[in-house]
Amino acid sequence: MEALALERKKEQQQELKERIAQLKKERNAIILAHYYQRDEIQEVADFRGDSFLLAQKAASTDADVIVFCGVHFMGESAKILAPNKTVLIPDERAGCPMADMVNVNGLRELKKKHPNAKVVAYINTSAEVKAETDICCTSANAIKVINSVDSDEIIWVPDKNLGDYVSKFTDKKMIIWEGYCNTHDMLTVKDVEEMKAQYPNAQFVVHPECRPEVVKLGDFVGSTTAIIKYCKESDCQEFIVGTEDGTGYQLRMDSPNKKFHFATKYLVCPNMKVNNLKKVVKCLETNSPQIYVPQHVADQARASLERMLQVK
Secondary structure (H helix, E strand, O other): OHHHHHHHHHHHHHHHHHHHHHHHHHHOEEEEEEOOOOHHHHHHOOEEEOHHHHHHHHHHOOOOEEEEEOOHHHHHHHHHHOOOOEEEOOOOOOOOHHHHOOOHHHHHHHHHHOOOOEEEEEOOOOHHHHHOOOEEEOOOOHHHHHHHOOOOEEEEEOEHHHHHHHHOOOOOEEEEOOEOOHHHHOOOHHHHHHHHHHOOOOEEEEOOOOOHHHHOOOOEEOOHHHHHHHHHHOOOOEEEEEOOHHHHHHHHHHOOOOEEEEOOOOOOOOOHHHOOHHHHHHHHHHOOOEOOOOHHHHHHHHHHHHHHHHOO
């Protein structure tokens, strides 16, 4: 029975993939998938990447329709950078708890208290917060962005763990917001130490959204893209991975002969995992749900995203 059920599931997935390919042609659509998406979504994507790469793809694509398989703020960034395109998100409920931890009013109050500070917002923020920001960054380019800003004082929102990590690479005074990523913040020193005892030959690669005491244990610290690149190029054959488990798809694709152990089974972002192939088909068929950003918000937010894209 189980074999039959698996066979049927495989057939259904194949039918959905064929339907997606057909709809993409009809709509002149591309699919962008974040590395934290389910394997089945990453398989059908035209581009897989982290927030930064996908923002660049959104800005440069010739497609009329962008299906953004990620969370809401990512779809907003795509719409801001490609205002004339239709941006679809397979499930509107795909939010980001960290992005929700910073609000416009709180940020405005903080700006009043520190009038000489420039605001650097992690891309994991709403369009409204980006509109209140001098420049955006991602975990991949955060250090470069901070050091490019013409101010000795930085208001950093919303991730305190990434803020702590970045602060070690700059002389600027960092005023750090108290947000965090629920998924990365779950990883503890105990989890990592247990895994290191179990896999003594493995290197620990870790995302800077994890807690500072966990990041300190890393053999390599970097963004999702940097982790994937490091594991691919490293001579090491075994890794303990301290980031969201969707990354495993690309890690296994790049290095099929290497072993990857996720540092805890809880490194799963429930918001990233709400998308599936059925929802991708439905959003292409119905041309919804669409991402809208009010023009005055989009114009201000675009300026801070474009400043980020100019940092070399």
